[in-house]
Amino acid sequence: MKIAEEKLRQRHLKITPQRLEVLRTVLQMTDHPSADQIYRMVKIRHPTVSVATVYKTLETLVEVGELKVALVTQGRARYDPRVDRHHHFLCSQCGYVEDLEIKLDCLETCFPQALQDRLTIQRSEVIFHGLCPKCDGKH
Amino acid sequence: MKIAEEKLRQRHLKITPQRLEVLRTVLQMTDHPSADQIYRMVKIRHPTVSVATVYKTLETLVEVGELKVALVTQGRARYDPRVDRHHHFLCSQCGYVEDLEIKLDCLETCFPQALQDRLTIQRSEVIFHGLCPKCDGKH
DNA sequence: TCCTAAATAATAATAATTCCTATCTAGTAT
DNA sequence: ATACTAGATAGGAATTATTATTATTTAGGA
Numbered sequence: 001m002k003i004a005e006e007k008l009r010q011r012h013l014k015i016t017p018q019r020l021e022v023l024r025t026v027l028q029m030t031d032h033p034s035a036d037q038i039y040r041m042v043k044i045r046h047p048t049v050s051v052a053t054v055y056k057t058l059e060t061l062v063e064v065g066e067l068k069v070a071l072v073t074q075g076r077a078r079y080d081p082r083v084d085r086h087h088h089f090l091c092s093q094c095g096y097v098e099d100l101e102i103k104l105d106c107l108e109t110c111f112p113q114a115l116q117d118r119l120t121i122q123r124s125e126v127i128f129h130g131l132c133p134k135c136d137g138k139h
Numbered sequence: 140m141k142i143a144e145e146k147l148r149q150r151h152l153k154i155t156p157q158r159l160e161v162l163r164t165v166l167q168m169t170d171h172p173s174a175d176q177i178y179r180m181v182k183i184r185h186p187t188v189s190v191a192t193v194y195k196t197l198e199t200l201v202e203v204g205e206l207k208v209a210l211v212t213q214g215r216a217r218y219d220p221r222v223d224r225h226h227h228f229l230c231s232q233c234g235y236v237e238d239l240e241i242k243l244d245c246l247e248t249c250f251p252q253a254l255q256d257r258l259t260i261q262r263s264e265v266i267f268h269g270l271c272p273k274c275d276g277k278h
Numbered sequence: 279t280c281c282t283a284a285a286t287a288a289t290a291a292t293a294a295t296t297c298c299t300a301t302c303t304a305g306t307a308t
Numbered sequence: 309a310t311a312c313t314a315g316a317t318a319g320g321a322a323t324t325a326t327t328a329t330t331a332t333t334t335a336g337g338a
Contacts, residue, residue: 014304016316032217032227032236036294050318055295057316058218070219070227070236070264076325078171079197080209088171088209089258097171097209100254106245111267115239119228121269125209128250130260153284153335175325189287194326196285215294 001027007064021046022057023066032070087126093135100128140166146203160185161196162205171209226265232274239267 004023005015013019025041026033033041039054061067078097089098107124143162144154152158164180165172172180178193200206217236228237246263 012305012315014314014316016304018317026218027220032219034215034217034294036215038218048318050320051294052296052298052319053317062218065222066220068219068222070217076173076175078173078209079165079177079201080171080207081166081205083204083207089254089260092261098258102249102251104245104249106243106249107265110241110243110245112241115228118272119237119267119269120275121228121267122231123269124265124267126246126263126265128258128260128263130258130262133257136259151284151336155285155335157286173325187287189289190325191288191327191329192286 004061004064004066007066011064013060013064018042018046018049018053019057019060021049022054023061026058026061026067085123087128089128089130089132091132091135092129093131096132096134098132100126102126143200143203143205146205147199150203152199152203157181157185157188157192158196158199160188161193162200165197165200165206224262226267228267228269228271230271230274231268232270235271235273237271239265241265 001020001023005020008015008019021042022038025038029037029041035051035055035058038058039049039051042049042054058067062069080099082099087100087102087104089100090096104126107126108121111121111124140159140162144159147154147158160181161177164177168176168180174190174194174197177197178188178190181188181193197206201208219238221238226239226241226243228239229235243265246265247260250260250263
């Protein structure tokens with residue numbers, strides 16, 4: 001928490017009760033909460049908070065590097081006519097997607113036996129996030 | 140296309156112009172289109188088609204194995220207080236997420252140099268999709 | 279050709295997120 | 309301590325993505 005405050009200060013961002021409360025909440029929740037879940041938790045202690053503030057705050061906390069967005073892809077499902085096993089590159093700016101012809105057989109073997117007893121794996125997918133030539137300055 | 144028709148027939152699903160048009164469209168589009176992009180394309184040839192039909196049809200085509208949903212995670216962003224490099228398990232039924240302590244250093248080295256010239260990688264993430272103990276029968 | 283279950287169109291409803299704007303406040307300057 | 313101001317917030321409207329509802333239509337078997 002103290003580190004987070006320092007990060008905000010360094011970027012001349014204000015240390016507001018809302019920001020601290022949102023961060024505290026996410027740190028407490030273990031199951032990778034969605035914005036909505038976070039909003040509902042924050043509202044218990046801070047009933048006047050607005051959804052917009054929670055979204056904005058989460059964005060800010062991701063920017064300063066205190067949180068990460070996990071498991072998301074810009075809001076909408078994308079369909080792929082290739083049903084064989086392959087992986088993807090996703091441009092974090094414009095959403096451009098490219099199939100990657102990378103063999104990653106290690107994935108299956110890397111998945112620990114101990115976990116396989118609890119978790120049944122149906123498939124695995126690797127997403128490389130980055131910038132496509134257009135969005136990257138170097139064209 | 141013929142194979143897809145066969146798959147539909149096997150499951151006693153009707154071969155409708157809408158289904159064929161949606162599939163043809165996705166096969167033509169190279170950039171992993173979203174449902175909305177597909178809808179707009181389909182509407183050019185088939186102006187009376189409805190969004191709902193496109194969504195339903197995409198679902199059907201995924202079920203019969205003609206399409207895959209790429210890059211998606213049940214609609215909403217999930218936030219993670221762990222900002223270090225790690226991976227995730229995602230239950231495809233209930234959305235339960237678990238951090239995985241798997242070392243996958245191969246990912247970086249697997250990414251071909253040739254592609255690195257075009258694509259700037261910011262991060263990579265592996266998502267293992269499957270069933271959590273609760274959703275899996277074996278409790 | 280007829281029949282029926284399945285599929286579609288049209289529209290409403292829901293969910294997730296972003297935008298807008300008047301008001302408020304953290305932190306700096308006084 | 310006080311005043312000032314850029315930045316932050318609340319509240320609500322707007323937007324986007326997706327799903328549900330239902331009356332009508334149709335593919336494919338009898």
